[in-house]
Amino acid sequence: MTITAENPTQTADRRVLSYSPLPTPTEILGELPLGEAREALVDRSRSEIADILAGRDDRLLVVVGPCSVHDPEAALDYAERLAALAREVSEDLLIVMRVYFEKPRTTVGWKGLINDPALDGSYDIPRGLRTARRLLLDVLDLGLPVGCEFLEPTSPQYIADAVSWGAIGARTTESQVHRQLVSGLSMPVGFKNGTDGEVQVAVDGCRSSASRHVFFGTDAEGRAAVVETAGNTDCHVILRGGTRGPNHDAESVASAVASVAKVGLPGLVMVDASHANSGKSHERQAVVVAELAERIGAGEQGISGLMIESFLEAGSQSVEAAELVYGKSVTDACIDWDTTEDGVRALAAGVRDGRRG
Numbered sequence: 001m002t003i004t005a006e007n008p009t010q011t012a013d014r015r016v017l018s019y020s021p022l023p024t025p026t027e028i029l030g031e032l033p034l035g036e037a038r039e040a041l042v043d044r045s046r047s048e049i050a051d052i053l054a055g056r057d058d059r060l061l062v063v064v065g066p067c068s069v070h071d072p073e074a075a076l077d078y079a080e081r082l083a084a085l086a087r088e089v090s091e092d093l094l095i096v097m098r099v100y101f102e103k104p105r106t107t108v109g110w111k112g113l114i115n116d117p118a119l120d121g122s123y124d125i126p127r128g129l130r131t132a133r134r135l136l137l138d139v140l141d142l143g144l145p146v147g148c149e150f151l152e153p154t155s156p157q158y159i160a161d162a163v164s165w166g167a168i169g170a171r172t173t174e175s176q177v178h179r180q181l182v183s184g185l186s187m188p189v190g191f192k193n194g195t196d197g198e199v200q201v202a203v204d205g206c207r208s209s210a211s212r213h214v215f216f217g218t219d220a221e222g223r224a225a226v227v228e229t230a231g232n233t234d235c236h237v238i239l240r241g242g243t244r245g246p247n248h249d250a251e252s253v254a255s256a257v258a259s260v261a262k263v264g265l266p267g268l269v270m271v272d273a274s275h276a277n278s279g280k281s282h283e284r285q286a287v288v289v290a291e292l293a294e295r296i297g298a299g300e301q302g303i304s305g306l307m308i309e310s311f312l313e314a315g316s317q318s319v320e321a322a323e324l325v326y327g328k329s330v331t332d333a334c335i336d337w338d339t340t341e342d343g344v345r346a347l348a349a350g351v352r353d354g355r356r357g
């Protein structure tokens, strides 16, 4: 076929099977508006998180919830319990619920509720976006701020207005695309250390994201756009261990605090009790939480927050199981609700003991 203005190329999309249009962010936000009450909670919790990360508020930030959300009903059931616990410990902890819709995979696997809401390879992304946004609004209605990992560069356009805390995962912490994305996000964001345990990449991620960036993106109408951002100075490091082993020990925390202070970032870090800090064992994760509570109670400084992977039932199950167990993770193993309550209360007691000095 001859190349013409109407037919400019024959060498593109050789491996693209199809394109399907998405509803625009404006359409989805119009269908499911945030509203004033939820907006006030998002604004307030973002400020409180920033104050904790900067050391202006001595509470501990605890980002807790399932590794991934696959069942909105079970997630909301969990959120109702967590909202009550959050109120109980609010003097000592700021609780943010992990509501993770986007799952980075080491190779292949289910990529989360937005990508495949039916968990069957049908990839109904419009349904996934609407389901995800509806759940965020429902959790906010319980008075509970939410935290999400941001993986697809365009997904924040559909949900970020409802999110109080964000994360960039270990597999994307070095990615310029994600650092540029964070530089324009409206909430504090944590950068996980690399999957090999390297912390400097997370420090570099915070530094890059604090700067102004200009890059390709999409606007609220879903059009390709040049995006110019101001920079996000509310970023922090998350220690999640690595292939070389855990890094939640006091020495690793102190080393990470020194690294962030060296580049002028607030000298506090978050510790992820799961992932390579627990070997993805939910039993081990509970031990790590208890150890951190003790250390904080003994006066250890430098830890601004914790991440805990927790759901209604302990462990995990295959997303391909014929009959899914209600309230059980389909990705990483999680501690169950009772263990979560014990751990959160121990962390609150640790903060109180630590204050007494």
Ligand SMILES: O=C[C@H](O)[C@H](O)COP(=O)(O)O
Pocket: 067, 103, 104, 105, 106, 107, 108, 109, 331, 332
């Ligand atoms: O939650 C973290 C990751 O999404 C998950 O651990 C990756 O699992 P995989 O290594 O089986 O892809």
Ligand SMILES: C=C(OP(=O)(O)O)C(=O)O
Pocket: 067, 100, 104, 149, 168, 169, 170, 171, 192, 240, 275
């Ligand atoms: C994907 C996650 O963690 P990491 O990036 O540390 O593997 C997560 O927290 O769900």
